[in-house]
Amino acid sequence: MKQSDKINLVYIASIGHSGSTLVESMLGTHSKIATCGEIHIWPHEIIRQGVLPCSCGKSVIDCEFWDKMLKSVNPLDQSEPQIDFFREKHNAGHTVRLNRLLDFTSKKLDLETERKIRVYAQNNYSVFKSFLELIQVELDTQVDWIVDASKDPYRLAWLARSDLFNLKVIQIVKNPPAFIYSMLKKLPKDKAHSPYHRFYETTRQSLKWSIENELISQAALNHLKAEDYMLINYEKLASQPSETFKQVCKMLNCQFEEKTVNNFRAGNVHTIAGNPMRYQKGGIVLDEKWKKLLSANHRRMAETLTLINRHTYGYR
Numbered sequence: 001m002k003q004s005d006k007i008n009l010v011y012i013a014s015i016g017h018s019g020s021t022l023v024e025s026m027l028g029t030h031s032k033i034a035t036c037g038e039i040h041i042w043p044h045e046i047i048r049q050g051v052l053p054c055s056c057g058k059s060v061i062d063c064e065f066w067d068k069m070l071k072s073v074n075p076l077d078q079s080e081p082q083i084d085f086f087r088e089k090h091n092a093g094h095t096v097r098l099n100r101l102l103d104f105t106s107k108k109l110d111l112e113t114e115r116k117i118r119v120y121a122q123n124n125y126s127v128f129k130s131f132l133e134l135i136q137v138e139l140d141t142q143v144d145w146i147v148d149a150s151k152d153p154y155r156l157a158w159l160a161r162s163d164l165f166n167l168k169v170i171q172i173v174k175n176p177p178a179f180i181y182s183m184l185k186k187l188p189k190d191k192a193h194s195p196y197h198r199f200y201e202t203t204r205q206s207l208k209w210s211i212e213n214e215l216i217s218q219a220a221l222n223h224l225k226a227e228d229y230m231l232i233n234y235e236k237l238a239s240q241p242s243e244t245f246k247q248v249c250k251m252l253n254c255q256f257e258e259k260t261v262n263n264f265r266a267g268n269v270h271t272i273a274g275n276p277m278r279y280q281k282g283g284i285v286l287d288e289k290w291k292k293l294l295s296a297n298h299r300r301m302a303e304t305l306t307l308i309n310r311h312t313y314g315y316r
Contacts, residue, residue: 007128009165010252012149013156013216015209017182018174019234022284024149026245026260028267033254034135035147037271039127040083040155042066043075044090045272051090055268065138065270072130078123081116086154093152095208103157104218121162128165138269145252149271153215160223168251169224171216173313174234176209176306177299181290184298202298206305214309227251233314238286 010027014020028035037055045051050059060066075083087093102109109117128146136143145168148159160167174182183205184198191197220229230251237244241261249256260267261284290299303310310316 006164006166007125007132008145009128009159009167010145010147011156011159011167011169012147012151013153013169013171013219014151014173015179015212016151017186018179019172019232019237020149020151022234022237022264023170023172023232023248024147024271025267026241026264027145027147027248028269028271029260029264030249030254030257030267031141032144033147033252034132034139034143034145035149035268035271036128036131036135037268038150038273039124039131039148040085040087040150040152041090041273042127043082043084044087046070046074046076048090052273055271060272063270065134066272068134069127069130072134073126075123075127078126079119081120081123083120083123083127085120086152086158087150093154095211097154100154100157103154103161104215104222106222109161117158117161120158121164124159125164135270144254149273153212153219156216157219157223160219167224167228169216169220169229170232170248171213171220171229172232172234172237173213175315176206176302176310177294178234178288178290179209180205180298180302181294184294198298199301202301203305206302209302210306210309213313217312231313235286238284241284 010033012020012024012027024035024037027033041052042060045060050061052060054060054063054066056063056065103113128148132143132146135146156169159165160169180202184192184201187197187201228251230248232244232248242256242258245260246256264284265281306315
């Protein structure tokens, strides 16, 4: 592959805890698609000597595949900005970056920002190129698409502006109260029953839902063709997985395969991070526990704070 050849890249854009790991797993099960997971976390995994396991079960540090990746291209040796530029911590990046909002528009950016985007995209290109070459050897088959499940909207905007990739974007969203329920379950035990912490987390995550989903939509609107973008509601994906994934395959111009639904957990060969659901058993089930377990007050808060744009994503 020449540096000038565009890499076929599927970018999963999401706020997280909205079905992104399910979509990634289904994609990875397809015979012509391979997923690298949340690749922008890889530098943090190297620095911290393995925090989250590769989907093969080993630490990213002990995994033979990622050892080959590191020998092929070390992300820590690349020029700045490196691939974790928008991932300041292993487990988080900033939701609001006021100095980066212009990146989502169609306006021409200043020369220094354009230079940074080029370097950032070239760094990612090198990583994706190595991943594609190595995963094809691992699977002993041709792979037509790579999946990046990093989700981050700022990362998406820069990759889309770079023009180094044949980019397809899947934005997956979940009903705001359902999303809030998922986030409240993550609260540590000492805060889980605190009214203050539950109120704070509901407020913070509701605002994050609106902001990040809007940023993803703006990146798609201003930097992608309509046929290169797909919005998926978690509720539809989980209740109608075959019908929904057939539309994904149509966008990627690849044939639908039943195993992407029936055996989706087999789709993660060597992926970084993601929801632990990939290690569980069972089929695709729509989780609606929030309807009984989320309090009416928290539900109203989530609906009120996302009122500005939740209708855009099909939620009244």
